[in-house]
Amino acid sequence: MARGLDRQRHILDFTLAALLRRKGKTGALVAVYTLVVFLLASALFFGHALRREAELVLKDAPEITVQRSLTGRYAPIPKEYAGAIGEIRGVSSARPRLWGYYYDANSRANYTLVVPAENQPDPGTIVIGSGIATLRDANPGDQIGFTGYDGAAQSYRVARVLPEGAGLVSADLILISERDYRALSGIPDGEATDLVLTVHNAKEFATVAEKIRQRFPDTRPIVRDEILRTYDALFNWRGGVVAVLSGMAGLAFVIFAWDKATGLSAEERKEIGVLKAVGWETSDILAMKFWEGIAVSFTAFLLGVTLGYLHVFWGGSFLFAPVLKGWSTLYPNFRLIPAVDFGELGAILFLVVVPYSVSTIVPSWRAATIDPDAVLR
Amino acid sequence: MILHPALLALEISALLCATMVVYAACFGMGIVRYWNLASGSETQLVLERQTYLVSTVLSYFLAFQLVSLFLFIRTADSICHLFVGAMCAVGTLTVNAFGYPTLALKLVNFLLAGLWLILNHADSRGYDYPLIRVKYLLLALVAPFFALEAGLQTLFFLNLDPDIITSCCGALFSPASRNLATEVVNAPPLPMLGILYGSGVLLLLAGGAFLRRGIGGYLFGGANLVHLAVALAAVVSVVSPYLYELPSHHCPFCILDPEYYFFGYPLYLSLLIAAVTGMGVGLLQPFRKVASLAETLPALQRRLVRISLGAQAVFLILCTLPVLFSALSLR
Amino acid sequence: MISARNIGKVFNQGRPNAFTALKEVSFDLQRRETTILKGPSGSGKTTLLGIVGCMARPTTGRIFLEEREITSLPERFLTDIRRRSFGFIFQQFNLIRGMTALENVMIPAYPLGERHAELKRRALATLDLFDLAAKAEAKVEWLSGGEAQRVAIARALINDPSVIIADEPTAHLDLRLSEEFMAIMRRLKADGKTLILASHDPIVYDSDLADRVVELRDGAVAGSAERA
Ligand SMILES: Nc1ncnc2c1ncn2[C@@H]1O[C@H](COP(=O)(O)OP(=O)(O)O)[C@@H](O)[C@H]1O
Ligand SMILES: [Mg+2]
Numbered sequence: 001m002a003r004g005l006d007r008q009r010h011i012l013d014f015t016l017a018a019l020l021r022r023k024g025k026t027g028a029l030v031a032v033y034t035l036v037v038f039l040l041a042s043a044l045f046f047g048h049a050l051r052r053e054a055e056l057v058l059k060d061a062p063e064i065t066v067q068r069s070l071t072g073r074y075a076p077i078p079k080e081y082a083g084a085i086g087e088i089r090g091v092s093s094a095r096p097r098l099w100g101y102y103y104d105a106n107s108r109a110n111y112t113l114v115v116p117a118e119n120q121p122d123p124g125t126i127v128i129g130s131g132i133a134t135l136r137d138a139n140p141g142d143q144i145g146f147t148g149y150d151g152a153a154q155s156y157r158v159a160r161v162l163p164e165g166a167g168l169v170s171a172d173l174i175l176i177s178e179r180d181y182r183a184l185s186g187i188p189d190g191e192a193t194d195l196v197l198t199v200h201n202a203k204e205f206a207t208v209a210e211k212i213r214q215r216f217p218d219t220r221p222i223v224r225d226e227i228l229r230t231y232d233a234l235f236n237w238r239g240g241v242v243a244v245l246s247g248m249a250g251l252a253f254v255i256f257a258w259d260k261a262t263g264l265s266a267e268e269r270k271e272i273g274v275l276k277a278v279g280w281e282t283s284d285i286l287a288m289k290f291w292e293g294i295a296v297s298f299t300a301f302l303l304g305v306t307l308g309y310l311h312v313f314w315g316g317s318f319l320f321a322p323v324l325k326g327w328s329t330l331y332p333n334f335r336l337i338p339a340v341d342f343g344e345l346g347a348i349l350f351l352v353v354v355p356y357s358v359s360t361i362v363p364s365w366r367a368a369t370i371d372p373d374a375v376l377r
Numbered sequence: 378m379i380l381h382p383a384l385l386a387l388e389i390s391a392l393l394c395a396t397m398v399v400y401a402a403c404f405g406m407g408i409v410r411y412w413n414l415a416s417g418s419e420t421q422l423v424l425e426r427q428t429y430l431v432s433t434v435l436s437y438f439l440a441f442q443l444v445s446l447f448l449f450i451r452t453a454d455s456i457c458h459l460f461v462g463a464m465c466a467v468g469t470l471t472v473n474a475f476g477y478p479t480l481a482l483k484l485v486n487f488l489l490a491g492l493w494l495i496l497n498h499a500d501s502r503g504y505d506y507p508l509i510r511v512k513y514l515l516l517a518l519v520a521p522f523f524a525l526e527a528g529l530q531t532l533f534f535l536n537l538d539p540d541i542i543t544s545c546c547g548a549l550f551s552p553a554s555r556n557l558a559t560e561v562v563n564a565p566p567l568p569m570l571g572i573l574y575g576s577g578v579l580l581l582l583a584g585g586a587f588l589r590r591g592i593g594g595y596l597f598g599g600a601n602l603v604h605l606a607v608a609l610a611a612v613v614s615v616v617s618p619y620l621y622e623l624p625s626h627h628c629p630f631c632i633l634d635p636e637y638y639f640f641g642y643p644l645y646l647s648l649l650i651a652a653v654t655g656m657g658v659g660l661l662q663p664f665r666k667v668a669s670l671a672e673t674l675p676a677l678q679r680r681l682v683r684i685s686l687g688a689q690a691v692f693l694i695l696c697t698l699p700v701l702f703s704a705l706s707l708r
Numbered sequence: 709m710i711s712a713r714n715i716g717k718v719f720n721q722g723r724p725n726a727f728t729a730l731k732e733v734s735f736d737l738q739r740r741e742t743t744i745l746k747g748p749s750g751s752g753k754t755t756l757l758g759i760v761g762c763m764a765r766p767t768t769g770r771i772f773l774e775e776r777e778i779t780s781l782p783e784r785f786l787t788d789i790r791r792r793s794f795g796f797i798f799q800q801f802n803l804i805r806g807m808t809a810l811e812n813v814m815i816p817a818y819p820l821g822e823r824h825a826e827l828k829r830r831a832l833a834t835l836d837l838f839d840l841a842a843k844a845e846a847k848v849e850w851l852s853g854g855e856a857q858r859v860a861i862a863r864a865l866i867n868d869p870s871v872i873i874a875d876e877p878t879a880h881l882d883l884r885l886s887e888e889f890m891a892i893m894r895r896l897k898a899d900g901k902t903l904i905l906a907s908h909d910p911i912v913y914d915s916d917l918a919d920r921v922v923e924l925r926d927g928a929v930a931g932s933a934e935r936a
Contacts, residue, residue, distance in 0.1 A: 281783065
């Protein structure tokens with residue numbers, strides 16, 4: 001047993017020394033390998049973090065949102081609906097909400113306008129997210145101008161800038177008073193953007209939603225869990241696309257690895273021949289090739305995953321941010337909350353290490369079965 | 378089909394591995410047909426070299442299989458919220474009819490690959506390749522299972538439809554639905570624990586008898602198979618509720634989650650190691666009379682028994698911990 | 709100690725370029741004796757050394773090592789016998805470039821799983837036998853021809869084999885170094901090693917070291933002489 005361990009240790013030592021002796025070749029292999037792992041890890045970490053972000057946002061989201069829908073299009077909902085819906089059994093409260101988006105043509109960015117339920121800003125003032133503050137170069141006390149639904153210019157004083165760190169969610173946020181909101185959006189008194197319900201018993205979500213649909217056929221209740229599922233499908237799909245792309249990169253890499261491993265240089269063939277001639281057996285060479293694969297894979301995996309982590313959680317995913325989030329100018333350097341999951345690491349392992357190993361088995365075996373008497377001549 | 382990265386990963390590697398193993402099994406058939414140890418011809422040399430390729434492929438397969446078993450569960454767990462009603466891996470696995478068969482086959486194939494490698498190891502101790510035909514015929518028998526697993530997994534993934542309403546582990550194991558799973562789950566917990574320890578003690582006795590007097594190899598191997606089933610049932614019916622501290626939560630997968638300190642990994646790993654090595658003892662038993670193995674085989678079997686009993690002890694201790702320290706009492 | 713019975717070796721059997729390198733070669737070697745394989749280039753000396761040294765298998769015939777037939781052993785067992793019983797000194801020294809002399813000497817012992825410290829101590833001692841202790845940490849490509857060969861000899865000895873096999877050992881050496889090599893062989897013989905040397909160099913085959921000279925011609929034994 002101890003002999004077996006010492007044997008493996010010797011072979012490992014020899015393998016590492018051999019890899020270091022061929023710095024150029026090893027370096028190229030590790031570099032390409034790392035790049036593939038890095039791309040894949042970045043994509044997966046990014047998708048996962050976005051999903052987490054969405055989950056966090058939705059955690060505080062209302063259990064059921066009711067929108068009004070006329071001929072399949074969104075429409076503001078009359079406030080009276082709130083009272084009637086609030087009486088449905090299972091619904092503990094129903095509250096109208098005012099919010100919307102504002103497209104700023106100058107900076108070509110979308111802002112989210114929200115009238116908070118509590119602590120509304122005083123009329124004439126707004127609270128803005130850090131993204132907007134940077135984009136419009138606005139500080140507390142400054143005036144910011146907007147164009148209302150009727151084309152009239154509106155101007156508000158910045159009361160406060162929301163702290164950074166809340167990430168994606170608050171960067172584009174504008175908190176506004178109800179009066180200003182109505183002036184800007186043109187939604188008349190007595191109507192709201194949508195209604196939010198609190199329903200305590202999760203089992204009743206579906207029943208409540210059904211009852212609302214029956215009683216108010218022009219409404220569309222949206223259950224939170226459904227949104228979560230939609231988000232999930234979306235992120236997974238995007239993650240999947242990136243994975244497919246990286247898979248292609250991986251394939252190219254496998255071909256590269258195959259080429260590297262099959263195209264044993266004359267020097268290496270000679271070396272393996274010598275090893276066999278002086279008393280190494282086929283399985284010793286296979287063990288050596290195994291350690292070689294482990295060393296290369298482990299290094300590349302560790303490097304790639306670390307770089308991917310830094311890229312996503314420190315570097316603002318500068319490589320993918322544009323692709324995955326839509327070209328929003330508002331999030332130049334947001335920080336995602338670090339979140340890594342074992343499944344993700346396993347997926348990377350399987351997407352990269354397994355193809356690499358499988359593609360090197362046969363070449364390694366070829367190398368290992370070189371005739372020991374080949375070096376006699 | 379859901380384009381989840383982990384699903385892609387599992388699928389790609391399953392297809393790759395299945396291809397490799399089938400390829401290796403084809404080599405194996407060539408070896409069975411043309412093997413002639415007495416010949417010094419180059420064909421024979423080539424065949425002997427191919428044996429190295431086949432065993433290398435199988436070793437890699439075994440390692441990947443182990444990771445894939447856990448990654449499969451982990452992934453099923455992490456995508457469960459895509460399905461209405463699912464709350465953990467159980468929900469995902471019941472989305473269609475291929476989930477559980479895939480998982481079961483992954484487990485079986487892990488055992489088969491492990492057993493094959495044990496046989497292969499034994500064969501390599503004999504100077505005249507005594508088991509070469511047995512071993513490759515066996516490989517030809519098990520290779521279709523490996524391919525079948527890749528096929529079932531593909532069907533499972535292709536038929537993952539997010540619109541299907543599935544059930545969570547609570548519903549699956551609730552007394553209202555009567556099936557094998559519920560029978561296991563609702564087995565009275567303390568007797569179940571007794572059966573687990575009883576079967577553990579029997580294993581210990583059988584193993585001890587083998588170590589001392591070299592008898593009962595078949596018994597030990599068979600007992601390990603039975604014990605594997607008992608142990609899995611006990612994990613579901615007793616160990617999980619104690620660990621979750623919820624009398625009705627019986628899920629065998631949630632114990633792999635970080636909330637439970639990844640407790641399931643060492644638990645299942647020790648059980649799997651114990652089962653493979655223990656069953657390996659029985660598998661080797663018929664070959665003890667082969668002349669070239671007469672010396673090495675008993676020693677190898679004894680080593681397997683020791684490893685098996687050691688891993689089994691770890692498993693039983695791990696099972697006991699939650700029972701001792703849980704806030705829950707099922708008495 | 710080693711008996712070869714009707715050894716035949718055919719390369720590329722069954723193909724149009726089939727070539728019979730050895731036919732019906734038989735001989736016996738005694739322990740502690742020195743045997744010289746003599747013959748022109750292409751006569752099959754190297755092929756025979758490979759077969760006797762368990763590196764290759766004969767197409768026909770049988771080889772016995774200490775009464776045990778080793779002809780059709782699996783590679784795993786053949787290798788085990790080879791590394792414990794035979795030390796090879798190759799025509800091209802076949803040292804691994806980029807590694808030190810010491811590491812080169814240790815390589816044959818790696819698969820045996822000896823403790824590293826113990827192995828290193830033995831390797832240094834073996835190098836010291838050949839006045840190479842000072843060169844232990846030198847990369848082999850910086851060694852002179854004579855030093856390189858002595859490292860190759862040290863490597864052949866590291867697993868303490870009973871038989872030393874050398875193929876054309878003097879082919880790359882000048883007269884002085886050839887004589888130095890023969891002196892080392894004499895020492896090894898005195899230490900009780902069995903030597904098998906293949907050469908077409910008179911310095912080797914006319915040496916008084918030889919107990920037996922086997923002459924090969926076109927793959928067959930053309931003559932075998934025992935010396936007193
Ligand atoms: N692998 C091989 N394939 C075909 N022919 C070979 C091979 N190895 C050696 N030979 C041939 O066998 C003959 C004997 O070679 P060898 O044993 O090297 O002779 P020597 O060592 O006496 O010079 C040579 O004619 C050589 O060309
Ligand atoms: Mg020659």
